[in-house]
Amino acid sequence: MKKRNFAPALLAALAVLTLSGTLFAEERTVSLQECLALAEANHPALEEARAALAGQQAKLGQVRVNNALKGNLSASGSRDSGSDGSYSTSFSVSKLVSDSGKNALERKSQGLSVDAASESQRETVLSVRTGVKEAYYGLLLAMSKRDQAESAVKNYQRHLDKARGFYEAGAKARFDVTKAEVDLSNAKIDLLSAESSLETARAALSRAVGVPLDHARPVSDFLSPRDIPGETFALEQALENRPDVRSARMKSEAGKLGISIAAKGNAATISVTGSARLSGTGLPPDDNFSAGITISVPVFDGGLTEYRIAEARASAEGLDASRKKLEQTIRYEVLSALLSVREAEARISAAELLVRQAQENLTLAEGRYEMGVGNVLEVADALLSFNSAAVSRFQALHDYSTSLASLEKTLGGEFE
Numbered sequence: 001m002k003k004r005n006f007a008p009a010l011l012a013a014l015a016v017l018t019l020s021g022t023l024f025a026e027e028r029t030v031s032l033q034e035c036l037a038l039a040e041a042n043h044p045a046l047e048e049a050r051a052a053l054a055g056q057q058a059k060l061g062q063v064r065v066n067n068a069l070k071g072n073l074s075a076s077g078s079r080d081s082g083s084d085g086s087y088s089t090s091f092s093v094s095k096l097v098s099d100s101g102k103n104a105l106e107r108k109s110q111g112l113s114v115d116a117a118s119e120s121q122r123e124t125v126l127s128v129r130t131g132v133k134e135a136y137y138g139l140l141l142a143m144s145k146r147d148q149a150e151s152a153v154k155n156y157q158r159h160l161d162k163a164r165g166f167y168e169a170g171a172k173a174r175f176d177v178t179k180a181e182v183d184l185s186n187a188k189i190d191l192l193s194a195e196s197s198l199e200t201a202r203a204a205l206s207r208a209v210g211v212p213l214d215h216a217r218p219v220s221d222f223l224s225p226r227d228i229p230g231e232t233f234a235l236e237q238a239l240e241n242r243p244d245v246r247s248a249r250m251k252s253e254a255g256k257l258g259i260s261i262a263a264k265g266n267a268a269t270i271s272v273t274g275s276a277r278l279s280g281t282g283l284p285p286d287d288n289f290s291a292g293i294t295i296s297v298p299v300f301d302g303g304l305t306e307y308r309i310a311e312a313r314a315s316a317e318g319l320d321a322s323r324k325k326l327e328q329t330i331r332y333e334v335l336s337a338l339l340s341v342r343e344a345e346a347r348i349s350a351a352e353l354l355v356r357q358a359q360e361n362l363t364l365a366e367g368r369y370e371m372g373v374g375n376v377l378e379v380a381d382a383l384l385s386f387n388s389a390a391v392s393r394f395q396a397l398h399d400y401s402t403s404l405a406s407l408e409k410t411l412g413g414e415f416e
Helices: 007-026 032-042 044-067 104-166 175-208 233-239 242-265 306-372 374-411
Strands: 029-031 070-078 086-098 216-218 269-280 286-296
Touching: 032 044, 032 104, 032 175, 032 269, 044 086, 044 104, 104 175, 104 242, 104 286, 104 374, 175 216, 175 374, 233 242, 233 306, 233 374, 242 306, 306 374
Parallel strands: 029 216
Antiparallel strands: 070 086, 086 269, 269 286
């Protein structure tokens, strides 16, 4: 009898047992809601969005105080050789009474910029949450595939034990044992690959959440099929609720206001001023009070205002074109997202039927083999078909859950 080398199979089994034992010893459960909460509290993209919004709000404050009362206090002193020193102290106030409505337009324009930044922040939240969901379902898929690979190793091991029993009893040929050993070794290699994919999925979830989630084990299940809106209603919702569309509309409106603001470049302004001054070389100091009103009417600026108006008009037209282009893109995205959800949902029922059929076929093949009327190849094919069907079902559930998360983002809000 030819001596076989079992070293590769033993090494693969040892590696699987060592890696699996370490992972299961350190795994900690985490739900989807916990991951979403962690992301909203720690993801740097959200911190960046909040900072951008705060910056726009500060700019609005700057615009608002442009016409506020302003005061200035100054003091000076000097001394020349051979003469007494002199000093002076003054306090002046000024107030812009009218700028022909320019500041009001600027406040309205900057208010739109604040609202647009708020929508951008909401878009970032949706993007982060969608990314977390996709990564979580990716980890759930990797975990399911790993668990299925472990189940396959057990099934192949059980089949090998049966083949050895039949061979030792003289009921089967040595080929049955050899075939079962090869299948078991391949199953162990597939398990190693599944373990590696699982660690990669964990790293992806950590990246999506923004904090390390080493050895996380998902406890939330894939989403079950639910009712989704029709194409017309979905498109209306997307055009109404999506933050990027709302932000684009606000920017377009602000661009149109920019034309009016540019036109105010040569508008008349009225301001009032007042000052009090104390100066002299001794005490008591001389005092001086003054008040005045200034009216400024630009006569000509060499065409600068006209060029600024032309620039603002071109910018407004560009923003409006960007808004229209975005709305056209959304129509395609909504249709594509709806089709993806429907296709994934259809695959779930087909995959579940395939699993039931594969399970029945495996049961029949194993029964035929035990009764001596089947062969090892029939069992091997049945085991392979069953494992493939189980993985296909997990993949269909994963694709439905991720496509539904993508549809939520496409429509600009999450389903209840």
